[in-house]
Amino acid sequence: MDGNGRWATQRGLARLEGHRQGAENIERLLDTLFFYKIPVVSLYAFSTENWRRPQSEVKGLFSLLNEFLEKKLPVFHEKKIQLRVSGELTRLPARSRKAIEKAIEETKSYRRLVANFCINYGAHYEICRAAVLACRDLLCEKDKIRPNLFERYLYTAGLPPVDLLIRTGGQKRLSNFLLYQIAYAELYFTDVLWPDFSPGHLEEALVEYNKRTRKFGGLVTEERDSSS
Numbered sequence: 001m002d003g004n005g006r007w008a009t010q011r012g013l014a015r016l017e018g019h020r021q022g023a024e025n026i027e028r029l030l031d032t033l034f035f036y037k038i039p040v041v042s043l044y045a046f047s048t049e050n051w052r053r054p055q056s057e058v059k060g061l062f063s064l065l066n067e068f069l070e071k072k073l074p075v076f077h078e079k080k081i082q083l084r085v086s087g088e089l090t091r092l093p094a095r096s097r098k099a100i101e102k103a104i105e106e107t108k109s110y111r112r113l114v115a116n117f118c119i120n121y122g123a124h125y126e127i128c129r130a131a132v133l134a135c136r137d138l139l140c141e142k143d144k145i146r147p148n149l150f151e152r153y154l155y156t157a158g159l160p161p162v163d164l165l166i167r168t169g170g171q172k173r174l175s176n177f178l179l180y181q182i183a184y185a186e187l188y189f190t191d192v193l194w195p196d197f198s199p200g201h202l203e204e205a206l207v208e209y210n211k212r213t214r215k216f217g218g219l220v221t222e223e224r225d226s227s228s
Contacts, residue, residue, distance in 0.1 A: 001026075001043060003169030003193030016060040021195040023068045027075060032199040033113060034079070036206060040114045040159055042086070044177050048122030062096045065119070069099040076103065080112035086155035087121035088129075116159060123179035130154050156181055164209045166202075168194045184216050 001022055008018030026043065033041055046061060076083055083103045092100070100119070130153035137153075138144045151157060162178055162185040170191040174182070188205045190197070 001045070001194040001197075002167060002171055004195060006169065007193040007195045015057060016064070018195060019061060019064055023064055025195055025197065026068075027072065028199060029197070029202055030079070030081065030113065030115065032202050038113070040116065042116040042118060042156070042159075042162065042178060042181075044118045044121070044175075046087075046119045046121070047176060048088075048120060048125055049176065062093050065096050066099055069103050073103050073106070076107050076110070076115075080110040081107060082110040082112075082114045083107045084114055084116040084159075085119050086116055086126070087119045088125065089120065091120055114159065116156065118155075118177070121155070121177075123176045126155055127180055151180075154180060161185070164188060164205065166190070166205050168192055168197045184214065186212050186214070 004018035004022040005015040006018070007021065008015050030041070045065070050061075051058060075081075085100050085104060089097050089100060130150060133153040134145050134150055138149070156178070159181075162182045165174075165177075165182050165185045166188045167173075168190055170189070172189050186209050188208060190201065190205070192201050
């Protein structure tokens with residue numbers, strides 16, 4: 001969800017106002033996902049590298065997170081959205097961590113849509129952490145560590161791999177996001193800044209996704225093409 005700060009700067013506003021508008025945009029796009037019956041979405045909210053930003057901005061971001069959870073938790077209940085969080089929560093401010101844990105617990109039975117927020121998340125750390133945990137439990141017997149077993153130790157355990165990765169804001173890089181899970185994802189980059197990324201823009205990305213042929217390393221036969 002890139003471009004919040006630039007959106008605000010272009011309008012002579014504080015960067016935090018851009019983040020606020022970006023947070024407000026999430027609900028509109030979740031409604032579009034409902035319409036298309038998309039079961040899982042992952043949203044990159046705060047990376048392990050974002051701690052390097054000015055302390056005032058970091059503090060403001062977590063204040064916005066608290067505000068978002070307080071305001072949107074009733075919406076999650078109403079729309080039967082399960083909230084999940086991928087990331088290392090121990091470093092988060094106590095209030096934010098408690099709010100996240102409360103939201104996770106209260107929505108864990110919902111199945112209409114899983115909204116997975118990546119908070120204090122970095123793919124390098126996630127993969128290293130999973131390797132350590134897998135070796136601990138499997139006693140480092142390398143012949144026992146298969147992908148289906150390894151994936152149980154990722155933050156996203158139980159979620160499907162990513163089919164479509166959308167990055168807003170014009171940057172064309174992955175920025176340490178779900179590197180294991182996007183192995184065969186289709187990539188879609190747009191110059192639209194996140195607060196301006198509308199349901200129509202999301203639909204454009206879905207149309208583009210549906211035009212692509214996904215081979216997963218194999219060959220697509222004529223027979224398979226005609227039946228898909």
